[in-house]
Amino acid sequence: MSQSQDKLGRSLLVLLSIFLVMLLLNHWMPLHRDDYDYSLIWMTSEHIASVQDTVYSAYRHYLLHGGRMFTVLCLNFFLWLGKFAFDIANALMFTALVVLMYFHACRSVTWRREPLMLAVTGLFAWLSFPHFGEVAVWKSGSTVYLWSAVPVALFLLPYNITLAKGHAALGKWALLPMLLLGLIAGWSVENLAVTVLGLTAAISWHLHRQGKLLGWMPAGACGALLGLIGLVGAPGNFVRYDDQGAGKGILAHIGNQFAGNGEMLLYILPLVLLLLCAWRVFKLDLAKQKGEQPVHCSLQFGWRQWLMLGTILLLVVSYFNGSFVAWTVRDILYAGVMVPLGLTKQKTIDHFDNLFKGFDEMAIYWLTLFFVYALVKKQLGLTTPAIKMLTEKVKAREVWRTFPVVRYAGAMLALALLNNLVMIAAPTFPARATFSSVAMIIIAAVAVLRDPLIRGYFVAHGRTVLTAGALGLGAFTLSAALLVTYTMRQENDVRIVLVQKAAAQGESIAYMDPITMKNRALRHVFFVDFDNGVTKDGLCKYYGIKDIKVNPEK
Incomplete structure (x- = not known):
């Protein structure tokens, strides 16, 4: 077997594994919450019983609740078709999004060459998408966020490749397909639709000034504009805004930005820490060119590392045995703090208990992340004196100018923040609405990790710790999710x-x-x-x- 065939086989195995995990989660996830409402003709008690009913229900939804016509049609259709068909389609959509994010990170269609980076993209998606069960498994949530992101990622890919390669990714034949795909992309989720329109219009104008504009580029932007008009112009939007936005001033909208972006930051912490390490490695490379030599430390555990590792293992045992650590801590705090302060109202106690329902898994997650980060920094030579030296010797603008991948990742991060900023017009900004922004940040992280300098440096100095950390976090979160989902399905x-x-x-x-x-x-x-x-x-x-x-x- 040739090396190319071997990588192709491993890439297919990675994608098959992602699909099967998602299929199992979807299979065990029952219909829940809004799924029952959407299984009925909207705002009636009549069950959807035909294709015509799915269209009629989406039409009523458009008039009475919101403008997301494309995703509601998909949701209605698959709820009518049956849960197993939905389970398969949802797992395929998630797998497709992983592939498309990897394509955007590569800025080309070359997925068969890097099975490891495909797996890394899947792991980032698993760990970093906010409220994963709500946006990628639950039927009503996944059709809004996951099923919107896939056509948008597909639609934007030719624009991205064109910018990267310097010549058009598609020919004249693509005018009508891109117009229609742009219509779907624009008729997606409000903040993402605005971002898509602004981005495609700006890219089309940029390529026009360079004399490289082809008809499919502005056609796609026009399709996105038509889709956005259909999305925001729905009569149902005004009905819902009256219910959710009444009495909320500009300060409430600004406050929503802090809440939404802050919660997103908690989910993307692994990406932030990896990008921070990569940024410093770029600086190290430039420092070497100036005669500086980093010192790489051996992988040795002190008592602090052994204590942290022991705590993590204790919490893992606790998690799978009734969370005895969480409830012990809860009882100690209740008796020692809550009761003396008089915080004994039932509502207060309920909120306090709810906090500790997620104590073990969050403690495991955070401790593992910072444990791995500390070890990786040490192995990369990023000690406190080294970081201080890099700050003095290498300026940020030098890194920005020297490495093209830094500029690309920076553009994706800026786009993600702008995509969130659009939500300032919305009455609420739940963390799940950052889904598309997190996808952009994942693209930035994968693009940086693919860079030969970063990949070579991490493989040479941090491979063991990064592999162990990734396998540990992935195995824990996956086994926990499967166990909880199965138990929840039984109940x-x-x-x-x-x-x-x-x-x-x-x-x-x-x-x-x-x-x-x-x-x-x-x-x-x-x-x-x-x-x-x-x-x-x-x-x-x-x-x-x-x-x-x-x-x-x-």
């Missing part, structure tokens, strides 16, 4: 039987015990109990009962 099935039984017996209320699942697996699982308003309302309409009562927790 959900029991509850659905109770609801169906109540409906079959003509009872107006279904009674059930609260869910016992407490772990959240870093938000890779999205599930709330049936007494939640959104879930309860949709379920009741779907099964034809009036109410669901969850018994008080014992």
